[in-house]
Amino acid sequence: MTRVKKILNDPADIVSEVLDGIVRLAEDDLVRVAGARVLHRRRIPEGKVGLVVGGGAGHEPMYSAFVGEGLADASVSGAVFAAPPPDQILLATEAAHRGRGVLYVYGNYAGDNMNFDVAAELAAERGIETRTVRVADDIATADPAERRGIAGAFYQVKVAGFACATRDGLEDAARLVERCRDNLRSLGVAVRPGSLPETGELTFELGENEIEIGMGVHGERGVERRELMPADELVEEMVRRLLADLPFSRGDEIAVLIDNLGATTWAELMIVNRRMRQLLDEAGIRVRRTDVGAWMTSQEMAGFSLTFLRLDEELAAALDHPVRAPGFAQGGG
Amino acid sequence: MTRVKKILNDPADIVSEVLDGIVRLAEDDLVRVAGARVLHRRRIPEGKVGLVVGGGAGHEPMYSAFVGEGLADASVSGAVFAAPPPDQILLATEAAHRGRGVLYVYGNYAGDNMNFDVAAELAAERGIETRTVRVADDIATADPAERRGIAGAFYQVKVAGFACATRDGLEDAARLVERCRDNLRSLGVAVRPGSLPETGELTFELGENEIEIGMGVHGERGVERRELMPADELVEEMVRRLLADLPFSRGDEIAVLIDNLGATTWAELMIVNRRMRQLLDEAGIRVRRTDVGAWMTSQEMAGFSLTFLRLDEELAAALDHPVRAPGFAQGGG
Amino acid sequence: MADRLDAGDVRERLLAVCRALQAARDELSAADREIGDGDHGVTMARGFAAAEEALRAAGPGLPGAQFRAVGMALMSHCGGAAGIVFGTLFLSMAREIRGDAIEAGDLCRGLRAALEAVARRGGAKPGDKTMLDALAPAAEAACGEPRKDIRRLLAEIAAAAGRGAEATREMLPRTGKAKTLGERALGHPDPGALSLTRIFEAFAGVDAGPRKQGASAAGATTGDREAPR
Amino acid sequence: MADRLDAGDVRERLLAVCRALQAARDELSAADREIGDGDHGVTMARGFAAAEEALRAAGPGLPGAQFRAVGMALMSHCGGAAGIVFGTLFLSMAREIRGDAIEAGDLCRGLRAALEAVARRGGAKPGDKTMLDALAPAAEAACGEPRKDIRRLLAEIAAAAGRGAEATREMLPRTGKAKTLGERALGHPDPGALSLTRIFEAFAGVDAGPRKQGASAAGATTGDREAPR
Numbered sequence A, B: 001m002t003r004v005k006k007i008l009n010d011p012a013d014i015v016s017e018v019l020d021g022i023v024r025l026a027e028d029d030l031v032r033v034a035g036a037r038v039l040h041r042r043r044i045p046e047g048k049v050g051l052v053v054g055g056g057a058g059h060e061p062m063y064s065a066f067v068g069e070g071l072a073d074a075s076v077s078g079a080v081f082a083a084p085p086p087d088q089i090l091l092a093t094e095a096a097h098r099g100r101g102v103l104y105v106y107g108n109y110a111g112d113n114m115n116f117d118v119a120a121e122l123a124a125e126r127g128i129e130t131r132t133v134r135v136a137d138d139i140a141t142a143d144p145a146e147r148r149g150i151a152g153a154f155y156q157v158k159v160a161g162f163a164c165a166t167r168d169g170l171e172d173a174a175r176l177v178e179r180c181r182d183n184l185r186s187l188g189v190a191v192r193p194g195s196l197p198e199t200g201e202l203t204f205e206l207g208e209n210e211i212e213i214g215m216g217v218h219g220e221r222g223v224e225r226r227e228l229m230p231a232d233e234l235v236e237e238m239v240r241r242l243l244a245d246l247p248f249s250r251g252d253e254i255a256v257l258i259d260n261l262g263a264t265t266w267a268e269l270m271i272v273n274r275r276m277r278q279l280l281d282e283a284g285i286r287v288r289r290t291d292v293g294a295w296m297t298s299q300e301m302a303g304f305s306l307t308f309l310r311l312d313e314e315l316a317a318a319l320d321h322p323v324r325a326p327g328f329a330q331g332g333g
Numbered sequence C, D: 001m002a003d004r005l006d007a008g009d010v011r012e013r014l015l016a017v018c019r020a021l022q023a024a025r026d027e028l029s030a031a032d033r034e035i036g037d038g039d040h041g042v043t044m045a046r047g048f049a050a051a052e053e054a055l056r057a058a059g060p061g062l063p064g065a066q067f068r069a070v071g072m073a074l075m076s077h078c079g080g081a082a083g084i085v086f087g088t089l090f091l092s093m094a095r096e097i098r099g100d101a102i103e104a105g106d107l108c109r110g111l112r113a114a115l116e117a118v119a120r121r122g123g124a125k126p127g128d129k130t131m132l133d134a135l136a137p138a139a140e141a142a143c144g145e146p147r148k149d150i151r152r153l154l155a156e157i158a159a160a161a162g163r164g165a166e167a168t169r170e171m172l173p174r175t176g177k178a179k180t181l182g183e184r185a186l187g188h189p190d191p192g193a194l195s196l197t198r199i200f201e202a203f204a205g206v207d208a209g210p211r212k213q214g215a216s217a218a219g220a221t222t223g224d225r226e227a228p229r
């Protein structure tokens, strides 16, 4: 197998060097806990509900670079594609705690769930109350309880940042984030594989003419392997599945995220946007904002995901709330 | 040769569909000239100096998506990697003109130069005064007059947007943009090739263990083909060349752009940022802002470029000026 | 016929486990590539490298303390699902291994406690295509006929785990990164169940070595090994 | 011995040029991949498809008008450097072709005007490894001995262009997308010079067809062809 060429030093240092690089993007705001894979804001207001986000590395800028004003107070990173261990999560929790408890937002994967749950128990032993709202937006599985968290994290972290910055209590903040989670649906498609940076090996294989609908952001298989089809047809299939799932209905107002899994061109995403908007027009669904970017990536996997978030006034206000974090760009870039 | 799989409809429609997709990102602000490859702002203040940007397609979001408040008034796109023809440029010029003349900002390539020059003559015949400040930041050639325009366009368009929005006259606006151009230096490196979307063919070939320093954004060869090296070493080489070129010197304050050519991971760019900042610290150069993103792309080419812009007070203010355009994200995403 | 493993013996066996799981890296990652995200081998190798370091740093000690050291190292260094699952396994056993040597009863109580703790922590049940499907038969084997030669018992535990791992091929995944796969996961064993088999094999002194995935269960024979001291 | 090309003849020859440049797409793109950005064939094919359409839409007309139609189509539809360069070529010639037929003197004046106009527009000189290096010898050939058979003259122009294109192999690029290449461009001909050769060949009625790049100059022989009417 050909190693995928990358711009790296010692593969063992990837996560650590990436965290250092992120800190240097926002030195006035960000601090790394020495020796740990934890970043946190330099100044967190006393009495604020804390927000900790995190998960396996390899999806950059998610989650490590989503720390900043209006977003997370601390992030914790695992190794590539591996949930962070409980002691690291605990460090992030302690860094974020300002007396009002800490909200955990992360993707719904067995590994993350177990590690954050253990961390929550350790935090409780230290007198820090925690609440958890997992991202579970990927409609590739039928059973909502088993859904993975993919690019919808972009909105859920955004809403959580707003909630924790503006609400007085942990419970109250968590409730708004739950509403976001419950109205959030995503579906991805992979066109070419990414690779594990430590080994350079591809995370999966696709035939010369194959795509996979529902592919997970770690290269986990999706709902269906299909022949490469025209962009418009693919978008029709994805939008159909998404609309049917919540379901979204005529008159709904939504935010749309078009997330680049890594190596897909921005131009392709515009071709996707064009057809998607025609379909949403036909379905009578209003798009309040569109975010286009590579936020929840899977190394250099080519493909994208569509995320629809059904809005109410409060969720819309949460998305419009200004933030400042190295990985979170406002607008369409 | 294996065709690179992409999410497209009829390859002949790529540019047109991309433009439609961009308009749907910002319908309140953007209009497409029917049948043309020209986008322009819906509302351009009377008496404003006009700004037209453009060039070949295939580098999205540059240039087509850089239209909006505080940025360009109109953009014109050619076919993939081919400068737009004069009649299209003229349409953009007329769309942007509000009585004070029009500034052209685009990359210094023979094709673009000739097409914009012809357009300028046609505009003059119609009574529209124009001025041109070409982006020529790529230090891969020794002779500054022959330098190509690459990712530095991000800053030059930003400065031009500020200048045309705040200056009274075309000459005055052009002078500030020239100062930006004169203080702008970039260097790229390619790790894996991109492809021509119409044919799916790779734009160049690199050996399994090769990289090319100075590779152009159309896949034109660079200064040197080298063996893949550790990220830190590569960054040392690039920073050394960049600093020596202007030259930048101790005490200078700069803005830094880390541009993703397409398929490089954000994590790799952070590893680059880490080492780059160590080197700039050693050289006594202050970084006022860092912009990380995939702005001037070359399809799914893997690699990146570094751009240094030496700042003075006015240039710094220009970069901080808020803008709103579908392809221009503030902050680090 | 030995009926206990003294502290030195336990230490050597745990070190052998650490080495075996580092050596199994590619086998385990390959298995995870089929139905998961392809990192299980890297995760286990990372954790057991840390465990080996912890054991060496701590020097000789009571068997329970050694199990605890391994469990803590896995918890802190594996990450992923495996860190908690296998960390919990070793920590649960540590709590049941109280004396200056390990006896059959310790193994029985330890593995039962581990089975319960892992199931509680992760919410999975036997049959869901996880390492529980190797752990459950292993615990059963450990609690079977009493008063057996302990080395033979270890080999039987390993063999039971191996059969359990082999049986996961025919199971539909209900948890973890394989869950969307559904029927496409059929025919592939669960990576964590394979890991657990390798752990028991190395602890039993069965020379497992890297092998074809299909051979994992059959390979777990009952061959005894003299403890190094 | 014909000393002029009438309007119908010119039309057929220009249509042949349009077809030839569309057929040369892959040859020209391959040449541009070596020292440029690989799109020259696509660009020329796009432009000459539009030119063909324009010629057909306009119907029969004076030779100068036909050259103008081609030039305008190239200007508007090629894009890239080629659009201006080849658009300027045809438009400059159109201005010099004033009567109802083309004579040798028109070709001489037209190509000289084109040479000057393209050089002024793009700032390049002969020797810079561009299409000028084919255009300059072509213009010279057109202005050589007067009162020659015009079809033989066309073939000589094509041959001169071909020799010029071949000579670009040994030149260092000083403009366009090849300019950073320096010595690495040696051995490769300039794509635009090849295009110009194909244009003259097709206009002369020399059957060029797709061929190996290296054969381009040698292939441009002086073989006459009966004009279709």
Ligand SMILES: Nc1ncnc2c1ncn2[C@@H]1O[C@H](COP(=O)(O)OP(=O)(O)O)[C@@H](O)[C@H]1O
Residues within 6 Å of the ligand: A081, A082, A083, A110, A111, A112, C032, C036, C037, C038, C039, C040, C041, C043, C044, C079, C080, C081, C082, C083, C085, C118, C119, C121, C122, C123, C124, C129, C130, C131, C132, C175, C176, C177, C190, C191, C192, C193
């Ligand atoms: N809920 C669970 N209960 C028990 N074991 C589990 C559970 N979830 C996952 N596992 C085990 O963990 C293994 C995957 O580990 P690993 O690949 O290291 O983590 P990740 O799934 O986070 O990438 C699975 O093969 C399975 O045996």
Ligand SMILES: Nc1ncnc2c1ncn2[C@@H]1O[C@H](COP(=O)(O)OP(=O)(O)O)[C@@H](O)[C@H]1O
Residues within 6 Å of the ligand: B081, B082, B083, B110, B111, B112, D032, D036, D037, D038, D039, D040, D041, D043, D044, D079, D080, D081, D082, D083, D085, D118, D119, D121, D122, D123, D124, D129, D130, D131, D132, D175, D176, D177, D190, D191, D192, D193
């Ligand atoms: N300044 C110039 N003067 C004359 N011809 C030029 C000039 N610049 C480029 N050309 C011609 O254009 C050709 C390249 O055309 P093409 O590949 O279509 O455009 P681009 O370089 O924009 O991709 C070159 O091979 C050269 O012959």
Ligand SMILES: [Mg+2]
Residues within 6 Å of the ligand: A056, A080, A081, A082, A083, A111, A218, C037, C039, C080, C081
């Ligand atoms: Mg994992």
Ligand SMILES: [Mg+2]
Residues within 6 Å of the ligand: B056, B080, B081, B082, B083, B111, B218, D037, D039, D080, D081
């Ligand atoms: Mg081009």
Ligand SMILES: [Mg+2]
Residues within 6 Å of the ligand: C032, C036, C037, C038, C039, C040, C080, C177
């Ligand atoms: Mg895994």
Ligand SMILES: [Mg+2]
Residues within 6 Å of the ligand: D032, D036, D037, D038, D039, D040, D080, D177
């Ligand atoms: Mg070209």
